[in-house]
Amino acid sequence: MDSVTQFVLGASISGALLGPRIGAKSLLIGGLVATLPDLDSFIPLGNAIDDMTHHRGFSHSILVQTAFTPVIAFIIGKIAPSTWIHKKMLFFTVWLTLITHSLLDSLTTYGTQILWPLNAGPPIAHPSIFIIDPVYTLLLLAGVLTMFFARKTSGGGFRVNQILLAASSAYLAIGFAGNAVVASRAAADPVFQNMRIHVQPTPFNILLWQVSGISDDRFSTGLVSLIGNCGVENVISTSRQKSATRMLNVPASVKRLEWFTDGFYTYAEQDGKLSITDLRIGLYPSFPFSFEFAQEKNGLMVAKPPEKIALSYQDRASDIFGLMGDKLTGCSTVIEKDTADGN
Structure with a gap:
């Protein structure tokens, strides 16, 4: 706190x-x-x-x-x-x-x-x-x-x-x-079948909750309101990269972050750089705890001192308060979205 x-x-x-x-x-x-x-x-x-x-x-x-x-x-x-x-x-x-x-x-x-x-x-x-x-x-x-x-x-x-x-x-x-109620609803949702589930309140309240689920290659997230009987809505599903690519030895600090997140992380490779992201805090595609820790050299990823990536708020993250308003007044009509892009 x-x-x-x-x-x-x-x-x-x-x-x-x-x-x-x-x-x-x-x-x-x-x-x-x-x-x-x-x-x-x-x-x-x-x-x-x-x-x-x-x-x-x-x-x-x-x-x-x-x-x-x-x-x-x-x-x-x-x-x-x-x-x-x-x-x-x-x-x-x-x-x-x-x-x-x-x-x-x-x-x-x-x-x-x-x-x-x-x-x-x-x-x-x-x-x-x-x-x-x-x-x-x-x-x-x-x-x-x-x-x-x-x-x-x-x-x-x-x-x-x-x-x-x-x-x-x-x-x-x-x-x-509330955590137990939301976890029960998420477990019954087809989107989150065969996934490990993490639930948490959204900012500044205990009425609207975020559900996140991971498998070896997928990440899904959505919102649940304790008011009413709505299921998980505003769902986004995307690919997840469980392992660091083209890297012989993953730094101990990065492996510790895997442990720290209890498995709720993803790797991403972009522009010759490798990063790891904690998927528990934030709304896709904006997560505040993402770290760049390796750079490409001669076809392999070579470790460098980890740097926190500056958060760029995109439409999905900036809409959180609008989504909260919608969800607290009734079930949303937003259909499930799916994207093939990694985090």
């Missing part, structure tokens, strides 16, 4: 647990602790792919977070002695604030390596919320602001913050259930 959401989630949790004991300062403590896992994004790892695939790694592991909880709590206790009086609650608050950061990230498309360093497969993900969702964020923010501005009143805004924290959790539960 975005940093603002993670901050207000941490602040809300800390406000609910520590707030009645130490007051509004708990909001700042929780918010700052909740941002700690994302500091890994400032660690340069040598190339664009590694910078992407190692994010949400060690700092997002609940095993690492549990180990570091006493250290972080001790530091907080030294800086803010009033918290050390409630040391058991402080420890629990720090731990819960850290792991909820990672658990929330695991409800987005790219998931989280929550069991690092254990070899537990690709990042764990059950997409239930988009990386930015104003409804979820505003519920948390409203509770945090209420508690801050009511800090000198008898109630202190604690109850309102707790209620809105619960409401935000219920919102996540709806998204979690």
